[in-house]
Amino acid sequence: MYEELLNKQVVDLKPSGIRKFFDLANTKKGVISLGVGEPDFATPWNICEAAIYSIKSKKTHYTANKGLPELRKEVSLYLKKQYDLDYSAEKNMIITVGGSEAIDLSLRAVLEKGDEVILLQPCYVAYEPAVLLAGGIPKFIELKSENEFKLTKEQLQAAITDKTKAIVLNFPSNPTGGVMTHEDYEPLIPIIKDHNLIVISDEIYAELCYDGKHCSPANFDEIKDLVILISGFSKAFAMTGWRLGYLCANETFIAHINKIHQYVIMSAPTAAQYGAIEGLRNGQKYVDEMVEQYKLRRNYIVSGFNRIGLKTHMPNGAFYIFPDIRKTGLTSVEFCERLLEEQNVACVPGSAFGNAGEGFIRVSYAYSIEEIKIAIEKIALFMEQFK
Amino acid sequence: MEENILLSLLEKNARLEVKDLADILQESEDNILEKMSELEKEKVISGYHTVINWDKANVDKVSALIEVTCQPEREFGYDRIASMIYAYSEVETMYLMSGRSEFIVMVEGKTMQEISNFVGAKLACVDGVTGTSTNFVLKKYKSAGIVLDDEKDSADDRMIVTP
Numbered sequence: 001m002y003e004e005l006l007n008k009q010v011v012d013l014k015p016s017g018i019r020k021f022f023d024l025a026n027t028k029k030g031v032i033s034l035g036v037g038e039p040d041f042a043t044p045w046n047i048c049e050a051a052i053y054s055i056k057s058k059k060t061h062y063t064a065n066k067g068l069p070e071l072r073k074e075v076s077l078y079l080k081k082q083y084d085l086d087y088s089a090e091k092n093m094i095i096t097v098g099g100s101e102a103i104d105l106s107l108r109a110v111l112e113k114g115d116e117v118i119l120l121q122p123c124y125v126a127y128e129p130a131v132l133l134a135g136g137i138p139k140f141i142e143l144k145s146e147n148e149f150k151l152t153k154e155q156l157q158a159a160i161t162d163k164t165k166a167i168v169l170n171f172p173s174n175p176t177g178g179v180m181t182h183e184d185y186e187p188l189i190p191i192i193k194d195h196n197l198i199v200i201s202d203e204i205y206a207e208l209c210y211d212g213k214h215c216s217p218a219n220f221d222e223i224k225d226l227v228i229l230i231s232g233f234s235k236a237f238a239m240t241g242w243r244l245g246y247l248c249a250n251e252t253f254i255a256h257i258n259k260i261h262q263y264v265i266m267s268a269p270t271a272a273q274y275g276a277i278e279g280l281r282n283g284q285k286y287v288d289e290m291v292e293q294y295k296l297r298r299n300y301i302v303s304g305f306n307r308i309g310l311k312t313h314m315p316n317g318a319f320y321i322f323p324d325i326r327k328t329g330l331t332s333v334e335f336c337e338r339l340l341e342e343q344n345v346a347c348v349p350g351s352a353f354g355n356a357g358e359g360f361i362r363v364s365y366a367y368s369i370e371e372i373k374i375a376i377e378k379i380a381l382f383m384e385q386f387k
Numbered sequence: 388m389e390e391n392i393l394l395s396l397l398e399k400n401a402r403l404e405v406k407d408l409a410d411i412l413q414e415s416e417d418n419i420l421e422k423m424s425e426l427e428k429e430k431v432i433s434g435y436h437t438v439i440n441w442d443k444a445n446v447d448k449v450s451a452l453i454e455v456t457c458q459p460e461r462e463f464g465y466d467r468i469a470s471m472i473y474a475y476s477e478v479e480t481m482y483l484m485s486g487r488s489e490f491i492v493m494v495e496g497k498t499m500q501e502i503s504n505f506v507g508a509k510l511a512c513v514d515g516v517t518g519t520s521t522n523f524v525l526k527k528y529k530s531a532g533i534v535l536d537d538e539k540d541s542a543d544d545r546m547i548v549t550p
Contacts, residue, residue, distance in 0.1 A: 035548035
């Protein structure tokens with residue numbers, strides 16, 4: 001009866017498919033998991049030490065709403081150096097509580113009730129609820145494995161209506177590991193510009209690109225002011241638990257988005273911000289080392305999965321592979337449940353990321369080679385029955 | 388093939404199988420084998436060792452880091468004296484150093500007495516050696532990049548499944 005007291009939109013939100021699977025996996029002991037969406041590496045120690053020092057130095061107060069000026073300056077330099085993006089520390093940037101807050105802020109700032117937002121499935125589980133909570137209507141484009149889960153011009157064109165307000169992009173992608181190169185984006189740019197589409201671009205995996213440099217839609221001057229770029233420290237700097245991200249956009253967007261941020265958050269955690277400054281100043285070599293490790297693990301796991309008969313394309317980013325399980329005749333939920341039951345290995349059903357993920361599973365390689373090896377051996381045993 | 392990557396993989400884990408290395412480096416197993424024997428022949432790969440925490444193995448072992456000063460020799464510099472020192476099997480590792488002593492010599496033995504005897508009777512008597520200063524190891528925290536006694540730290544405390 002208490003449900004009736006609550007907001008209907010919230011009550012109607014579906015729990016994420018990942019959550020359901022987590023509950024199931026959690027009932028079992030000794031599970032070998034390839035289901036985690038965060039780095040296995042610990043945060044580089046220089047970052048931890050800088051944060052600890054900031055606390056010892058009594059830097060324990062709120063910061064400026066938009067984040068410490070020194071941190072914004074470092075982010076600005078970093079984006080210029082790494083991706084040739086010009087964002088001013090003063091005018092174009094807010095430090096947020098992870099990329100997650102930035103996603104929520106963007107959608108709330110952009111959407112009016114009934115506005116349509118294009119989401120690319122399979123996609124990260126938070127986009128759809130975030131759109132719904134902001135009063136928007138999610139419209140899905142189903143990305144295809146034969147296109148390496150890239151967005152095509154035709155798909156984009158077909159999805160746009162006169163109610164379309166924004167599109168959420170996430171490349172490199174969780175869950176597919178797919179990326180969009182400069183050439184892949186090019187044909188989309190005129191369409192975005194013609195329709196004045198706001199592009200909410202979640203680039204949290206930008207550093208984790210293995211063949212060629214990451215490209216942002218904000219790299220296209222024609223649409224740069226339509227782009228809200230979201231990134232953060234969780235993946236590249238192995239700082240998931242610190243909850244620190246950032247949002248970059250044109251000056252007007254920032255001024256209004258910052259109002260939501262200042263009323264609901266005030267400012268991102270202070271110690272985390274000091275840690276991040278150190279990360280940006282002196283942490284690149286640790287990031288490079290981790291990226292190198294992910295790349296080697298990617299090579300290893302893709303070969304392993306293909307060898308045991310699960311067709312897997314070589315993704316160019318993030319730390320996930322997205323193997324095709326259709327030949328087993330199982331749905332992705334059945335596959336993952338039985339794999340857990342029979343071999344005690346946890347992967348995430350592709351359908352947790354939307355209908356377009358059906359027939360696939362998400363496998364994380366944020367694990368050591370030794371762990372991946374054991375998991376592949378067990379999955380190979382599981383696959384025997386489908387021969 | 389990226390030789391440096393192969394080397395750092397083996398440096399971290401010499402037990403990686405050839406087929407695993409082939410997958411990781413996206414090469415054929417034959418290529419990997421060939422490359423490894425080439426590197427072994429050239430002594431780029433000088434051995435395959437295991438990092439052992441002897442404290443846990445209930446084996447009596449004492450190590451010492453000995454600073455050794457010496458007078459370099461015409462024609463040979465430090466190398467001849469060094470060769471007279473590292474020839475002893477007690478010497479586990481030896482470096483020529485900048486700083487206050489010429490050599491650092493890592494020595495292993497069963498007891499402190501054994502090491503003291505070695506220093507007094509052998510090391511200090513090598514021609515050209517002018518002094519020694521012996522530092523016994525009390526506890527080994529980290530070796531070859533591995534934190535020993537790290538059971539608590541190394542446990543994966545991530546949740547089993549996350550978005």
